[in-house]
Amino acid sequence: MTDQPVSSAAPPYRVLARKYRPATFRDLIGQEAMVRTLTNAVAAGRLAHAFILTGVRGIGKTTTARIIARGLNCVGPDGAGGPTAEPCGVCEHCRAIAEDRHVDVLEMDAASRTGVGDIRELIDGVRYRPVSARYKVYIIDEVHMLSPQAFNALLKTLEEPPAHVKFIFATTEIRKIPVTVLSRCQRFDLRRVDMDGLVRHLAGVAAAEGVAAAPAALALIARAADGSVRDALSLLDQAIALAEGEIGEAQVRDMLGLADRAQLFDLFDLLMRGQAGAALDLAAEMYAAGADPAALLQDLLELTHWLTRVKVAPQAGEGPTVPETERVRGRAMAERLSLGVLTRTWQLLLKGLGEVQAASMPLPAAEMVLIRLIHAAEMPTPAELIARLAGAGDGAPGAGQPTPTVEARGPSAAAAPEAGPDRPRAALAGGGAVTAPQSQPQPQPAAPQPQSFAEVVALCGERREAIMQAHLRNNLHLVQFEPGRIEIRPGEHAPANLANRLGAALSQWTGRRWIVAVSGAAGEPTLGEQAAAAARAERAEIAAHPLVQAVLSSFPGATIEAVRGLEPAAAPDIDPGEGGDGA
Numbered sequence: 001m002t003d004q005p006v007s008s009a010a011p012p013y014r015v016l017a018r019k020y021r022p023a024t025f026r027d028l029i030g031q032e033a034m035v036r037t038l039t040n041a042v043a044a045g046r047l048a049h050a051f052i053l054t055g056v057r058g059i060g061k062t063t064t065a066r067i068i069a070r071g072l073n074c075v076g077p078d079g080a081g082g083p084t085a086e087p088c089g090v091c092e093h094c095r096a097i098a099e100d101r102h103v104d105v106l107e108m109d110a111a112s113r114t115g116v117g118d119i120r121e122l123i124d125g126v127r128y129r130p131v132s133a134r135y136k137v138y139i140i141d142e143v144h145m146l147s148p149q150a151f152n153a154l155l156k157t158l159e160e161p162p163a164h165v166k167f168i169f170a171t172t173e174i175r176k177i178p179v180t181v182l183s184r185c186q187r188f189d190l191r192r193v194d195m196d197g198l199v200r201h202l203a204g205v206a207a208a209e210g211v212a213a214a215p216a217a218l219a220l221i222a223r224a225a226d227g228s229v230r231d232a233l234s235l236l237d238q239a240i241a242l243a244e245g246e247i248g249e250a251q252v253r254d255m256l257g258l259a260d261r262a263q264l265f266d267l268f269d270l271l272m273r274g275q276a277g278a279a280l281d282l283a284a285e286m287y288a289a290g291a292d293p294a295a296l297l298q299d300l301l302e303l304t305h306w307l308t309r310v311k312v313a314p315q316a317g318e319g320p321t322v323p324e325t326e327r328v329r330g331r332a333m334a335e336r337l338s339l340g341v342l343t344r345t346w347q348l349l350l351k352g353l354g355e356v357q358a359a360s361m362p363l364p365a366a367e368m369v370l371i372r373l374i375h376a377a378e379m380p381t382p383a384e385l386i387a388r389l390a391g392a393g394d395g396a397p398g399a400g401q402p403t404p405t406v407e408a409r410g411p412s413a414a415a416a417p418e419a420g421p422d423r424p425r426a427a428l429a430g431g432g433a434v435t436a437p438q439s440q441p442q443p444q445p446a447a448p449q450p451q452s453f454a455e456v457v458a459l460c461g462e463r464r465e466a467i468m469q470a471h472l473r474n475n476l477h478l479v480q481f482e483p484g485r486i487e488i489r490p491g492e493h494a495p496a497n498l499a500n501r502l503g504a505a506l507s508q509w510t511g512r513r514w515i516v517a518v519s520g521a522a523g524e525p526t527l528g529e530q531a532a533a534a535a536r537a538e539r540a541e542i543a544a545h546p547l548v549q550a551v552l553s554s555f556p557g558a559t560i561e562a563v564r565g566l567e568p569a570a571a572p573d574i575d576p577g578e579g580g581d582g583a
Helices: 032-044 061-073 092-098 116-126 148-159 195-208 215-225 229-242 249-256 261-273 276-288 293-312 314-318 324-336 339-358 362-378 382-392 453-462 466-474 498-510 527-543 546-554
Strands: 050-054 105-109 136-141 165-171 186-189 476-482 485-490 515-518
Touching (some): 032 061, 061 092, 061 136, 061 165, 105 116, 116 136, 195 215, 195 229, 215 229, 215 249, 229 249, 261 276, 261 324, 261 339, 261 362, 276 293, 276 362, 293 314, 293 324, 293 362, 314 324, 453 498, 453 527, 466 498, 466 527, 498 515, 527 546
Parallel strands (some): 050 165, 050 186, 105 136, 136 165, 485 515
């Protein structure tokens, strides 16, 4: 009987995000400033006792923390090295930290251990020296999830830790970290990786995996990752599993639920031309092909932004990474559309995107946004409307151009003078305001001259001095008033400089000098107290009325909530032609 060879099991598959995790500072992409700072600090021996790393998800915060821990504890291949910015990767400490089994490098997830008890347990171990490494390193991920009590328990240890302890914090929400903690740490902001750098990194990973990928497909993955290296590698992993052979642009679009770029240009062109039927049909076709409604609006937003950039800076559309189709069609669209139309489209799409994301039926919500865009595309801009109205007033409109009809609204429209040969027609702008001829400037209104303290308070309201008006009404007692001079007694809640401010403001508004003096006399009650007293007297008078008393007695528990005066009824309009004798 022959022994059958036992086949060894294949090693488990490691996702690309773990397989290509950086092991040294040289492997980090897009973080040159942080790498240079840490390298110089290690070389000069100026190592902080606490670091805090912040950035978007998947940018490399935990990976950077582990690289720092390896660099602090690396002893080199010969076992005689010191802290270095380039860990060797072969010594016992480097290998143990890379495999997450080093006893002196402790990682803690603050999202699952948020309480003060967890931090006290951590602090109890700080006083003990490391077992085998040079430093005991505490890596706390998502540190912003700690409770306020946990942060307070950490403060003293964080400010004066033992010489053998280093803290490394990682967070995506730096604003949630107390400033008392931030002031005790050396902060590093990990930047989003730019699209070109991310595409180059993805191309290198694809080449290392022996997978062919179209540059346009990698660009789509990099744009969807939004600067996150881990997200980009996860999407590349998914695209490799989806594709059979080369990763193509169409396959990535289907995977991400994105619209075809050429169809997106067609849809945007139809929207700007106001062709509702064709635009909705194309949107439905793109949805049936797998385009997500929210992603469709996001693509339209991105296209609007790109066209606006080409409009204000034409060189933005001439980059080497811009496809020929987008370069040609984008330049033509940017030249045809005005900046006002593009900004209006951006605002409508931005508002509509939030509606689609919150809607229970995304497709109908997206179609309503597109209909809004189509309706807005048919509307003239304010400049075009003014030009049409000005052209209509010349008395000689162009051939084939109908004279625009302006519907007058409000009492001011009824009093507008008719246009004639000696009176030019007024151009209506904004909300129907009439622009006077330049030869007859409007007279300047006379400066106000308040004749009572109540008029002074009202003038403050007209001049939008609400705070001063509130102090004058509620915290000021009038002693004497005459035009040009006021004596007052400020209350305990009035500002110390209220008299000077009031005098300066009145002098500026009225064009004459006003003196506001502070007096020790009692003066009158404040205007607020006078108004309250008048309201109480009126309420008492109303309550004493026999009819009101009868109502209150008929409805037990009823109270007088408010007292309002009755406005006299308007007299009916009588047509002079409808009377019997016409009188």
